[in-house]
Amino acid sequence: MRWIIFIIIYILVDIYAFQAFRTFVRQPWLNAVYIAISVGLLGMFIYQLSYGGDSSRTMTPTRMYTFGLFLAFFVPKLLLIGFMFAEDIVRIFVAAFNKLGGNSEGFHLPSRRKFLSGVALGVAAVPFLSLLYGMWRGKYQYQVLRHTLVFDDLPDAFDGYTITQISDVHSGSFDNEEKVRYGIELINEQQSDVILFTGDLVNNLASEMDRWKDLFGSLRAKDGVFSVLGNHDYGDYVQWNSSEEQEExxxxxxxxxxxxxxxxxxxxxxxxxxxxxxxxxxxxxxxGAGGFKKAGDLTKACEGVADSDFKILMSHDPSHWQEEVKASKKNIQLTLSGHTHGMQFGIEIPGLIKWSPVKYRYENWAGVYEDLGKYIHVNRGFGFLGYPGRVGIWPEVTVITLKKRAANA
Known part of the structure; x- marks a missing residue:
């Protein structure tokens, strides 16, 4: 039943969007190509999600790219139908006005305008090309982002201490060893005092790391590499033969x-x-809030830690900061999280705009946030999941420098 509903919606959207394409492109063979691509992608998408590989275990690269191509062709169609719907409202008003004015032809919709269809196709081409670029280059377009955070109670010896944070590797999605190696080298090049990984090493299975173990094992920092688990690391999103198998x-x-x-x-x-x-x-x-696993125990983690100690918390899901950490009496000065990926899609122009659809789900979704002298940094992620690409929200290596506030500042 779910597939029937999905197919009906897809066909209705496609037929409506096709009106713009047919109005602007008059060659019948190109119209036939459009239809063939639409039908082919729908068939591939349904096959891959239903039968392509072991659906109970993990999302294969073939599945991800099928999903990516589906998005690249379907999302622009949603923009097209917006234009078509607006034009149809105008056409209906014009037809009604002509009929009320005594037009002998009665109620007759004017033809679609080729110019407007051309504009609609031009606008739709932006997300289409962006999503294709995101799959081709964006997913490995690593960015080093630097932040300096100032604290009143930072121990003097740690003034200038550097942290490199990475998060959300999702190794089961990687398909280019050369690019991943470049990302690892980029992390080591920062020569930070410590490297902190904030969860989601795999998509579902520990075996996804087999190919990448030596590469990620080459990460080096003066004080070592520390990590925590993310929601995907528990294997909760696949079907296991037994609870023992999942635990193993x-x-x-x-x-x-x-x-x-x-x-x-x-x-x-x-x-x-x-x-x-x-x-x-x-x-x-x-x-994590909203149905995600709640295995984190801040009280247990802080046993033996004084409230006066300067603390850095590694917690995968930033909703933890909003729900528990800020209100905690543990006095956590800095929290490092990931999880959101910045939805792998958005627009960021420093000083002008910072937007992604994920902002409507998470209050803290990318970058540094401060509240009453307490900070959280949400890393945009090193890898990718689902859609095999990134558009506007690039994979991130974060370098944070801790500074002690001067006494007279």
Whole structure:
């Protein structure tokens, strides 16, 4: 039944959008190509989601690219029908006016205007080309973004301390080792004091990291590489033969991170020391609002940590900051999260605009946010999931420099 409803909606949208294409492009063979592509993509999309591979386990690259192509052709059609609908309203008013004016032909809709159809197609070409570019180049267009955060209570020894944050690797989506290697080298080039990974190493299965284990194991920082789990790392989005099989998958992922030299924090903390002064690095398991897994335990993670200690919290889902962390008496000065990917689609022009549809779901979705002297940084993600690309919201390597506020400032 769900496929029948989906197919009906798709066909109705396609027929309506086709009016603009047919009005502007008069060659019958091009119209036939349009129809063939529409029918072919619909068939591929349904096949891949229903039968293409083991649907209970993971999304294959073929599936992702089928989904990406489907989006690239379908989203512009939604813009086309907007233009067509607006034109039809005008056509109906014109026809009604002519009839009331005594037109002998009665109620007759004027023909569609080729100019307006051309404008509609031109506008629709923007998301079409953008989504194709996002699949071709955007998904590996790594950006190094730098932030300096100033704190009153930062220990003096950590003035100038640097953190490189990465998040949301989703290794099961990678398809270009050379590009991923470049991203890893870019992380190491920052030569930060510590590297922090804030969850979602895989899409679903620990085996997705087999090919990439040595590459990510080459990450190096003076104080080491630390990590936490994200919602995808638990394997909750696939069907398992038993709960034991799912637990085995999670244990394998945990061991894999240890084998890579990463220190995985599971509702626990570590001390980072400089000149006999320390800051506490706190890591919780995934905690997310809106139906996401709530395995994170901030109280447990902070056992033995004084309220006066300077703390950096690694928590995958930024909703944790809004729901629990800000109101906590644990006095968390800086929280690092990921999860949103910036929806892998949006518009960002520094100083002018920062927009993505995900902002309507998450209050904190990308970049640095501050509230009463407490900060959260939401990383846009290193990898990609679902749509195999990025448009406007590029994969991110974050470098954060901690600074001590001067006494007279």
């Amino acid at each position: 998958n999670l244990n394998r992922l945990k061991k894999l991170q240890r084998d890579m030299g990463w220190d995985l924090l599971l509702n626990e903390h570590r001390s980072l020391t400089r000149n006999n002064e320390t800051i506490k690095l706190v890591g919780v398991e995934n905690w």
